[in-house]
Amino acid sequence: MDFSALNPVALMVTLMVAATPIMLAALGELVVEKSGVLNLGVEGMMIFGAICGFAVSVDTGSVWLGIIAAMIGGTLLSLTFGFLTQYLLSNQVASGLALTLFGLGLAALVGQSYTGIKPPSFPKLDIPFISDLPVIGPILFSHDFIVYFSFIILGGVWYFLNYTRGGLILRAVGESHDAAHALGYKVVRVRLMAIAFGGACAGLGGAYVSLIRVPQWTEGMTAGAGWIALAIVVFASWKPLRVLLGAWLFGGITILQLNLQALGVEIDVAYLSMAPYLVTIIVLVIMSADSKRASLNAPASLGKAFHASS
Amino acid sequence: MKLMKTILAGAALAVGFSGAALADDPVKVGFVYVGPVGDGGWTYYHDLGRIAVEEAYGDKVETTFVESVPEGADAERVMTQMALSGHKLIFTTSFGYMDPTINVAKKFPNVKFEHATGYKTAPNVSTYSARFYEGRAITGTIAGHMTKTNKIGYIASFPIPEVIRGINSSFLHAKRVNPDVEMKVIWAYTWFDPGKEADATSALLDQGVDVILAHTDSTAPLAKLAEAGGYGFGQAADMIQYAPAPRLSSIIDDWAPYYIARVGAVMDGSWESVSTWHGIPEGMVAIGEFSEVIPEDVRNQVQEMKDGIAAGTYHPFTGPINKQDGSAWLADGEIADDGTLAGMNFYIEGIVGDIPN
CATH class of the missing domain: 3.40.50.2300 (Response regulator)
Structure with missing residues (x-):
């Protein structure tokens, strides 16, 4: 087998591109779940963000406005979920699934006149000399802005959850909303903010697919990325830094198998594609086997409705 | 992920078809698509064929479609729902619907099925493909x-x-x-x-x-x-x-003439199970x-x-x-x-x- 033609640098660069949308969506969902809310509507928020970002970019010619629109779009959609689950106390699983369906349909409707259009191209970091350095130049210093932004969000979420008072409150709400309420924290408000953050992240991740990764608008184009993001949160056992690992694993295996095939390496694609899901299942089994560890990681109030009277 | 989609598809179908029209007048024709109609490619052209059928027969025909149906067992449920809700002819437009189509067709001998790009036929299942x-x-x-x-x-x-x-x-x-x-x-x-x-x-x-x-x-x-x-x-x-x-x-892929001909055949009762494989000469x-x-x-x-x-x-x-x-x-x-x-x-x-x- 000739692996010499496999360019690890190019591979790493495409891997980061493939991993960025699922990492963004997963980070958002992680914060949502840490606050005790299970939002299964990630796919719907992603696709809606994808079309909002695409449409605004095309209409205004500015990808920056597009990115902002994508985040707003994702947030608005997530807040409908927030309203349903936090004020009307509807079932989170059903509302989340409905959000996915609604997002897919709404995006298809909005996107009808945007098929086959090329969006304005997205600027990439280009620092003279540094971006041209071998190996670290292409890997570290020549991406689009969103890749760097996603790392800032990653670091921010990690720091926020572990080292800030706000993060502590959010986790308290996720662990036991009754106790948090008794302490005087606004459970619903905290959760709504978390849901909105999750929506913005998912919207941004969707826009990354439609503006940078592909780049075009096609109905249903996120093709399940939102569900993978949900799997990554579990895989990461609700720890932000492991989300990066999960996103690179899920995204990386896809990229790796495509590149290995282009090289003509004999591999069984089906097994490779299955691998991340198998790992997720194994993680779930390990977690459930050790009840102490599970109770440390999975938010105890995940998916439970809260009302001050109860 | 698949399970979720399945549940959703099933729920959507139940809602979509429960209010189905009183069977009688228009011939109901169903289409099962593997992707969204807005994919700009395969499914888009099948849907253009469906629209051509509506234009050709006007109110004598009523067409419905379900898009983004996963290949495999999920497809069977969609087809079953279509057959139960009075569709007389069902086009299943992806290779992976082959066995589901045959299975459902066995249960509904009076409903005609047309499966694209496959090779299994039955008395009420035709296949069609393009070269x-x-x-x-x-x-x-x-x-x-x-x-x-x-x-x-x-x-x-x-x-x-x-x-x-x-x-x-x-x-x-x-x-x-x-x-x-x-x-x-x-x-x-x-x-x-x-x-x-x-x-x-x-x-x-x-x-x-x-x-x-x-x-x-x-x-x-x-x-x-x-x-x-x-x-x-x-x-x-x-x-x-x-x-x-x-x-x-x-x-x-121009499916429209074929779809119009097959719907016509169901209307006048001349439908038979065939295996069609047309290419550039037939258009x-x-x-x-x-x-x-x-x-x-x-x-x-x-x-x-x-x-x-x-x-x-x-x-x-x-x-x-x-x-x-x-x-x-x-x-x-x-x-x-x-x-x-x-x-x-x-x-x-x-x-x-x-x-x-």
């Missing part, structure tokens, strides 16, 4: 001429005869005009996933490929090529929005305009080939052709028979790699 390999001969010839690196790429979906025929036909014709050409095949294992299709395109470009033929359903490969450079073709649809480059030409496969980027002599050459196929004087699989292992398949001047083509499970000589199981 896409005729179009592949033309796009393969263009690819052979247009590649500068002598490396062409093929984004394949699933290892089924239809796709293998396309790979063989493309490579055969590229090789005839460019003996140095190599082909790299990537199996995407999906019909529709724009992100993955774009990633596959990038992977091929990274390996020095500069002309890509896609066998997936979306326009993503062309979008990626438009950004990164290289040439491609419209697949299942014209995709003219990417002309003159990267789209050099296209293979267009089921059309070739999109040749881009001006292609040199004129090449355009003339492929036009001639297209005319030859249309007139029945040229068959894309005309010997001498050897199989991948070097053993003879077709002798000089020998033409492949439909049976072998329909079940094609081998590469021809010169293609590197194995067909996955």
Whole structure:
């Protein structure tokens, strides 16, 4: 087998591109779940963000406005979920699934006149000399802005959850909303903010697919990325830094198998594609086997409705 | 993920069909699609066929469709719902619906089924497909001429005869005009996933490929090529929005005349189980305009080939052709028979790699 033609640098660069949308969506969902809310509507928020970002970019010619629109779009959609689950106390699983369906349909409707259009191209970091350095130049210093932004969000979420008072409150709400309420924290408000953050992240991740990764608008184009993001949160056992690992694993295996095939390496694609899901299942089994560890990681109030009277 | 979609699809169906019309008057025709109608490719053209049926028969017909139906057991539920809600004719438009179609058809002997690109029939199940390999001969010839690196790429979906025929036909014709050409095949294992299709395109470009033929359903490969450079073709649809480059030409599937004829047959009671396999001569496969980027002599050459196929004087699989292992398949001047083509499970000589199981 000739692996010499496999360019690890190019591979790493495409891997980061493939991993960025699922990492963004997963980070958002992680914060949502840490606050005790299970939002299964990630796919719907992603696709809606994808079309909002695409449409605004095309209409205004500015990808920056597009990115902002994508985040707003994702947030608005997530807040409908927030309203349903936090004020009307509807079932989170059903509302989340409905959000996915609604997002897919709404995006298809909005996107009808945007098929086959090329969006304005997205600027990439280009620092003279540094971006041209071998190996670290292409890997570290020549991406689009969103890749760097996603790392800032990653670091921010990690720091926020572990080292800030706000993060502590959010986790308290996720662990036991009754106790948090008794302490005087606004459970619903905290959760709504978390849901909105999750929506913005998912919207941004969707826009990354439609503006940078592909780049075009096609109905249903996120093709399940939102569900993978949900799997990554579990895989990461609700720890932000492991989300990066999960996103690179899920995204990386896809990229790796495509590149290995282009090289003509004999591999069984089906097994490779299955691998991340198998790992997720194994993680779930390990977690459930050790009840102490599970109770440390999975938010105890995940998916439970809260009302001050109860 | 699949489970969720399934539940949703089931719920949506239950809601969608519970209010179904009193059966009597219009003939109800259902369509099961593998992707969204807005994919700009495969499903989009099937839906154009559906719309043509509505236009042809007006209020004598009522059509419904369910899009993005996963292949396999989920499809069975969708078809069952359609059959239960009074549909007289159901088109199932992807290879992976083959066994589900046969299973459901057994339970509803009075409902007619038409399955696209498969090979299993029953008294109430017809099959229909297009000879896409005729179009592949033309796009393969263009690819052979247009590649500068002598490396062409093929984004394949699933290892089924239809796709293998396309790979063989493309490579055969590229090789005839460019003996140095190599082909790299990537199996995407999906019909529709724009992100993955774009990633596959990038992977091929990274390996020095500069002309890509896609066998997936979306326009993503062309979008990626438009950004990164290289040439491609419209697949299942014209995709003219990417002309003159990267789209050099296209293979267009025109299902409308067939759909209109079959719906008509159900209406007048003349429907019978048939296996239809039409191509360029009958118009089921059309070739999109040749881009001006292609040199004129090449355009003339492929036009001639297209005319030859249309007139029945040229068959894309005309010997001498050897199989991948070097053993003879077709002798000089020998033409492949439909049976072998329909079940094609081998590469021809010169293609590197194995067909996955």
